[in-house]
Amino acid sequence: xxxxxxxxxxxxxxxxxxxxxxxxxxxxxxxxxxxxxxxxxxxxxxxxxxxxxxxxxxxxxxxxxxxxxxxxxxxxxxxxxxxxxxxxxxxxxxxxxxxxxxxxxxxxxxxxxxxxxxxxxxxxxxxxxxxxxxxxxxxxxxxxxxxxxxxxxxxxxxxxxxxxxxxxxxxxxxxxxxxxxxxxxxxxxxxxxxxxxxxxxxxxxxxxxxxxxxxxxxxxxxxxxxxxxxxxxxxxxxxxxxxxxxxxxxxxxxxxxxxxxxxxxxxxxxxxxxxxxxxxxxxxxxxxxxxxxxxxxxxxxxxxxxxxxxxxxxxxxxxxxxxxxxxxxxxxxxxxxxxxxxxxxxxxxxxxxxxxxxxxxxxxxxxxxxxxxxxxxxxxxxxxxxxxxxxxxxxxxxxxxxxxxxxxxxxxxxxxxxxxxxxxxxxxxxxxxxxxxxxxxxxxxxxxxxxxxxxxxxxxxxxxxxxxxxxxxxxxxxxxxxxxxxxxxxxxxxxxxxxxxxxxxxxxxxxxxxxxxxxxxxxxxxxxxxxxxxxxxxxxxxxxxxxxxxxxxxxxxxxxxxxxxxxxxxxxxxxxxxxxxxxxxxxxxxxxxxxxxxxxxxxxxxxxxxxxxxxxxxxxxxxxxxxxxxxxxxxxxxxxxxxxxxxxxxxxxxxxxxxxxxxxxxxxxxxxxxxxxxxxxxxxxxxxxxxxxxxxxxxx
Amino acid sequence: xxxxxxxxxxxxxxxxxxxxxxxxxxxxxxxxxxxxxxxxxxxxxxxxxxxxxxxxxxxxxxxxxxxxxxxxxxxxxxxxxxxxxxxxxxxxxxxxxxxxxxxxxxxxxxxxxxxxxxxxxxxxxxxxxxxxxxxxxxxxxxxxxxxxxxxxxxxxxxxxxxxxxxxx
Numbered sequence: 001x002x003x004x005x006x007x008x009x010x011x012x013x014x015x016x017x018x019x020x021x022x023x024x025x026x027x028x029x030x031x032x033x034x035x036x037x038x039x040x041x042x043x044x045x046x047x048x049x050x051x052x053x054x055x056x057x058x059x060x061x062x063x064x065x066x067x068x069x070x071x072x073x074x075x076x077x078x079x080x081x082x083x084x085x086x087x088x089x090x091x092x093x094x095x096x097x098x099x100x101x102x103x104x105x106x107x108x109x110x111x112x113x114x115x116x117x118x119x120x121x122x123x124x125x126x127x128x129x130x131x132x133x134x135x136x137x138x139x140x141x142x143x144x145x146x147x148x149x150x151x152x153x154x155x156x157x158x159x160x161x162x163x164x165x166x167x168x169x170x171x172x173x174x175x176x177x178x179x180x181x182x183x184x185x186x187x188x189x190x191x192x193x194x195x196x197x198x199x200x201x202x203x204x205x206x207x208x209x210x211x212x213x214x215x216x217x218x219x220x221x222x223x224x225x226x227x228x229x230x231x232x233x234x235x236x237x238x239x240x241x242x243x244x245x246x247x248x249x250x251x252x253x254x255x256x257x258x259x260x261x262x263x264x265x266x267x268x269x270x271x272x273x274x275x276x277x278x279x280x281x282x283x284x285x286x287x288x289x290x291x292x293x294x295x296x297x298x299x300x301x302x303x304x305x306x307x308x309x310x311x312x313x314x315x316x317x318x319x320x321x322x323x324x325x326x327x328x329x330x331x332x333x334x335x336x337x338x339x340x341x342x343x344x345x346x347x348x349x350x351x352x353x354x355x356x357x358x359x360x361x362x363x364x365x366x367x368x369x370x371x372x373x374x375x376x377x378x379x380x381x382x383x384x385x386x387x388x389x390x391x392x393x394x395x396x397x398x399x400x401x402x403x404x405x406x407x408x409x410x411x412x413x414x415x416x417x418x419x420x421x422x423x424x425x426x427x428x429x430x431x432x433x434x435x436x437x438x439x440x441x442x443x444x445x446x447x448x449x450x451x452x453x454x455x456x457x458x459x460x461x462x463x464x465x466x467x468x469x470x471x472x473x474x475x476x477x478x479x480x481x482x483x484x485x486x487x488x489x490x491x492x493x494x495x496x497x498x499x500x501x502x503x504x505x506x507x508x509x510x511x512x513x514x515x516x517x518x519x520x521x522x523x524x525x526x527x528x529x530x531x532x533x534x535x536x537x538x539x540x541x542x543x544x545x546x547x548x549x550x551x552x553x554x555x556x557x558x559x560x561x562x563x564x565x566x567x568x569x570x571x572x573x574x575x576x577x578x579x580x581x582x583x584x585x586x587x588x589x590x591x592x593x594x595x596x597x598x599x600x601x602x603x604x605x606x607x608x609x610x611x612x613x614x615x616x617x618x619x620x621x622x623x624x625x626x627x628x629x630x631x632x633x634x635x636x637x638x639x640x641x642x643x644x645x646x647x648x649x650x651x652x653x654x655x656x657x658x659x660x661x662x663x664x665x666x667x668x669x670x671x672x673x674x675x676x677x678x679x680x681x682x683x684x685x686x687x688x689x690x691x692x693x694x695x696x697x698x699x700x
Numbered sequence: 701x702x703x704x705x706x707x708x709x710x711x712x713x714x715x716x717x718x719x720x721x722x723x724x725x726x727x728x729x730x731x732x733x734x735x736x737x738x739x740x741x742x743x744x745x746x747x748x749x750x751x752x753x754x755x756x757x758x759x760x761x762x763x764x765x766x767x768x769x770x771x772x773x774x775x776x777x778x779x780x781x782x783x784x785x786x787x788x789x790x791x792x793x794x795x796x797x798x799x800x801x802x803x804x805x806x807x808x809x810x811x812x813x814x815x816x817x818x819x820x821x822x823x824x825x826x827x828x829x830x831x832x833x834x835x836x837x838x839x840x841x842x843x844x845x846x847x848x849x850x851x852x853x854x855x856x857x858x859x860x861x862x863x864x865x866x867x868x
Contacts (some may be wrong), residue, residue, distance in 0.1 A: 566748065613748035654749070657802045658759060658768040659860055661749055667759060667766045675747040675761050 014054045015107045021047035021376070022100050029096065032089050041084070045074040045093075050363040051099060055106075056227060059209035063102045066117040069124050070095045076128070088466060090388075092122045093116060093381070136152045171231040171257040172239050178250035180228065182222040186384040187246050189226070194692070195242045200232025229257070306321070307407060309367050315361045326657065358648075365555060368408070372450045373401030375414050379448060386425045393432050394425060400450035405457045409529055409549055413459065416522040420545050421446065423519070428465030428543055438540065440464065453469045456531075456573075457551055462544040468537040470494050495535035499523040528655075530665050532682050548682070556651050558642035558668070561627065564614045567669055567676045568640075569649055574681040576628040576635065579641055583622050596626055596637045603637045604629065608690050611663065617641040631682035634689065651678060709826065717817045719798075720840075722847055723790060723807040726778040731840065731847045738791045738802065740810055743783050747751075755859065760804060762791065769804040770859045781808070794856045803856050814847065816840045823847060834858055 028044040031037070048071045055063035065181035068094065076082040088613075098116040105112050174196075178189065196202050210223040217223075230239065236254060243252050331349045334342060376398050387394040429444045436442055447462040470491065477483040477497045499519050526533050531549035550556075558569040585597040586605075595602040605626065609616035618624055618641065628639040654661060654677075665680035716721035723739075746758040746769050755774035759766045769789060773780060786809040793802050821838040837851040837860070 097727075413858065614750075652764070652766045654759070654766055657766060657796075658749070661751055663750065667747070669761045669764065669766075673761050674745045675759050675766060677749065 006536075011058055011458075014058055015103060018051045018054060018103050019100070021051050022096055022103070024580070026093065026096050026378070026381055029089055029093050030384055032084055035691055038078075041074065041078045044070065045078045048074055051103075056205055056207075059207055060102070060106045060112065061207070061209075062112040062114050062117065063099060063106065066095070066102065066114070066121065067099055070099070073124055073128055077259050088127050091120065091127060092313070093384075095120050095124070125494075136530075162416050169233055169256045171229060172234065173255040173450070174228040174230065174239065174243075175225075175244075175253045175255070176228060176243070176250060177225040177252070178222050178246060180218075180221040180223065182246065182249055183220055185246070185249050187249070189224075189246075192242055192246065193226075193228070196228060196230055196239070199234050199238060199242075200230050202231070203229040203664050231257075301589055307367065307370070313363065313366050317360070317367070318355065320360045324353075326359060327352045327356050356689055361555070361648075365406075368406050368554070369404040370407050370458070371402045371404050372410060373398075375410055375417060376450075378414070382418065382421060383425065383446060385427075386422065390429075391426060391431060392425065394429055395443050395445050397445060397447045398449075399447065400606070401455060403450040403452060405549065405551055409457075409551075412525060412529055413547070413549065416525045416547070417448075417459070417461065417520070419522045421448070423547075424465065424543070428467070430466050433581055440447040452551070453548075456548050459547045459549065460544055461547075462542065464542040467537070467539040467541055467543050468498070469539065470493060470537075473497050490533075491537075495537060497534070499533070527683075528660070530680065533688070541591055554651055556649050556668070557646070558649040558678070559627075559646050560676070561608075561640045561679075562642040562644055563608050563612070563640050564616045566612070566614050567644070567670075568608070569676050569678045570627065570629065570638075571665075571681060572646060573630055573676070574629045576630050578625055578627045579637075581622055581624075581626050586621055594621070596621075598626075598628055598635070598637065601635070603635050604688065605686060606636055606638045608638055608640055611684070611688075629681045629685070629686045634685055636685050636688060638684070649678070658661040708711060708839045716819060717815045719788070720814050720816050720847065722811040722814060722851060723770055723788075724811055725776065725807055729811060729845060729847055730772075731816065731849045732790065732792065732812060732852055733849075736792045736794065736852045738793050741789050741791060741804075742764070743787050743806075743811070744789065753859075757776050757806065760789070762802065765802060767791065767802050769806055770856070771806045773806070775810070775859055790853050792856070794853045801856070801860075803860065805855075814840075814842050816842065816847070816849070852855075 024047045025044045028047070029041045031040055032044075048067055052064050052067040055061075056065060073082070073088065073092065077084055077088070082088070084199075098120055100433065102112045102114075103115060176189070176192075178187075182189070193202065193204060205227040206227045207227065208223070210225065211217065212223065236256075240247075240256060243250075246252075327349060331346070331353065333526055334346055334349075379398070382394055383394055383396040424446055429446070430438065430440075432442045435444060445464050447460070449458075449460040449462065451458055473494055474489065474497075477487055477494075477500075482500060483489065484495060499522070523533050526547055526549070529549055531547055534546045534548070535543065536546065537543040556569070557572040558577055559572050561568045563569055579598070583597055586594065587597065587602070588594045594605040594607075596605050597603075603620065608614070610617070616624070621639055624639050624641055625643060627640055627643075629633060629635045650666055651666045653665060654667050661677075663680055663684050665678045665683070667675050667677050670676055721737050722729050722735045725732075744760045745791045746760055748758040749756065749768070752758070755771050756770045757771050759768050761767075771780075772814075783806070785824040787806060788810055789804040789806055790810065791802060791804050793800050795801070813849040821840050823838055824833055824836040825839070835850055838851045840847045840849055
């Protein structure tokens with residue numbers, strides 16, 4: 001049924017848009033914390049309104065109703081009738097969470113739980129009941145306030161408790177749920193709506209959720225219900241009067257809509273109101289035509305692997321494919337009739353094909369690249385909530401949100417970043433009074449920064465908190481037997497202790513951190529992605545955690561190396577240069593650490609054949625080649641037998657079917673179908689230097 | 701049509717019976733649950749992976765996937781023989797911590813496919829020869845021969861994950 005499919009598509013769009021609206025609400029609310037700007041409140045209100053409208057249309061009444069209460073509060077804020085208090089913002093933020101949860105359950109075709117909504121409804125009602133109104137009026141550009149309070153009968157306002165008689169009524173929202181037998185009583189909803197439309201502008205929304213499947217449908221029954229919004233300052237009695245005849249055979253609730261001063265709703269009666277009325281209830285006459293159920297079966301989570309791509313990226317791709325087709329048809333000619341004279345144009349065609357392929361590959365890779373802002377977006381909320389909870393004042397700065405990285409990397413980096421940010425807030429950042437005592441400003445700064453460096457992306461989590469307490473970490477490590485009592489450690493080695501599983505210096509275990517799980521997971525996740533973590537810290541000044549990640553997990557510019565009979569690939573970006581060493585540039589320290597004098601510094605030599613247990617062509621360094629590589633500012637030279645081609649290689653995971661192997665970043669497949677292993681240069685350097693543990697003064 | 705007509709042409713003859721692919725290893729016949737077997741392929745160039753135990757020969761390219769290859773002779777501490785024309789790699793898939801995992805097992809030759817009734821499977825004996833107990837699911841008597849049924853999951857996990865990480 002195409003109708004079902006179309007419906008499914010539309011509902012999908014509704015969910016997508018709702019989540020976007022929720023994100024917009026959330027980020028808007030977070031900025032309200034500092035400045036209550038009218039335009040922001042408007043944006044939040046509009047977002048809430050869209051969700052409500054959509055949810056109502058698709059029959060997610062739980063969402064629509066709850067969002068409506070939220071909207072009521074927002075509406076008052078928008079109209080300047082209510083001050084924007086931190087308390088209210090907090091409740092609104094929680095409401096966003098609840099709506100998101102409800103929407104997610106709706107999307108997953110699960111029953112929508114209203115527990116959270118019910119709890120928050122109370123909170124919302126409490127805030128609405130507060131007679132604060134504009135007293136504080138911090139909203140910029142506050143509009144004129146309604147002076148007159150309309151007479152509202154006390155029995156009205158069933159869904160807006162406590163907030164009666166403060167503002168004048170601008171209209172009514174009527175939920176009209178007739179019994180199935182409505183038509184038997186000779187009532188026609190069309191007539192009722194027409195009469196209502198005579199009172200003021202009327203918006204009608206029909207709900208089709210009660211319509212049974214076609215075989216069980218009784219054409220004489222009224223399965224529809226409606227939500228009617230009547231605009232205008234109309235007395236409740238007049239509205240109730242219209243429903244007089246159907247009162248006994250339906251459930252009707254009346255809910256006042258309070259005046260929005262800038263809404264410009266004409267209280268004039270019945271201006272051009274007939275059109276929407278005529279259109280909507282027409283469905284009532286032929287209910288069978290309506291979709292059988294608003295919820296058509298869709299596979300839950302079918303969008304899990306989807307990606308949003310900028311149109312220009314797709315356009316570029318289409319252009320490239322066009323060129324490829326031209327090249328293909330050009331080459332295709334040779335298959336039909338080959339003349340040795342054509343050799344030159346065949347070669348040209350192949351060169352073009354190679355270029356097309358490469359460009360195509362690059363463009364396809366581009367599609368997987370997403371700005372890191374997708375991952376950063378969650379942090380304003382996280383920092384807001386956490387700092388509130390911890391009683392700390394923190395300002396979050398985000399830089400380089402447009403830095404692009406591979407979608408897979410982006411998805412996997414989220415959790416480690418959350419860990420790091422939590423840690424920074426919980427352990428790093430001091431309480432306001434402590435900060436003042438230390439001569440710092442009361443509000444701490446947490447900075448998330450992303451940028452490209454070489455073929456990597458760097459993400460920094462930087463705080464101006466207390467910094468790592470080296471003495472305490474060391475004491476704790478000694479206590480736990482991780483470090484020998486008389487062992488001397490470099491700063492970096494001390495910092496790296498916090499990555500040891502189960503290590504924590506926190507005196508109290510909070511529900512945020514301090515249990516010692518986390519940092520080891522952070523490091524493992526980042527290593528799994530082929531990245532590295534580094535810690536810089538200055539006691540009393542703050543810490544920076546720097547994550548280096550490969551831009552993409554799929555393609556590598558590689559240098560093919562040979563050691564003995566084995567072939568390895570090294571990432572070209574980490575290679576500084578390759579030299580044929582002369583004996584006078586080689587020296588050794590204490591007969592064991594071999595050094596190579598490269599320009600003005602001495603670099604440790606890693607013998608790849610020793611490391612990987614390979615039978616090399618030669619063990620004499622002077623007869624081999626030294627590949628100078630760099631990672632995280634540290635350089636070493638790697639001894640190999642021969643350099644082969646430079647080529648782009650597709651990275652395949654060793655871990656999918658096998659496991660992580662130290663010193664290897666993955667594998668790739670050669671043109672002849674054999675497998676070559678890819679060196680993990682940063683890992684090699686790290687492991688090598690760790691084993692040499694500070695015996696060599698490093699060339700930085 | 702009578703009700704007692706038995707379905708023919710189905711791979712499974714009766715309930716309680718499993719099919720096993722049997723292979724030869726040093727004169728002994730082993731059986732592996734055929735549902736675990738993805739394919740049988742000829743000998744291929746294997747790329748050695750550092751820090752792996754001897755029985756992990758390395759990795760091969762299986763249509764774009766990097767698949768480790770375990771030499772079952774070496775795994776079972778049998779004598780090493782040169783690979784010849786009948787040497788094959790049985791590609792099996794087993795559950796891993798990252799979803800399904802594909803692993804190749806080098807054996808002397810594949811032999812047959814048997815239907816083995818679960819009732820005919822005997823538990824592994826207390827004392828086992830070259831084969832470690834963890835890999836043996838049970839023994840089955842098939843046409844007068846003994847078939848050693850292998851627990852592929854246990855075998856792969858102990859060979860790949862348990863493989864010593866010499867240098868780190």
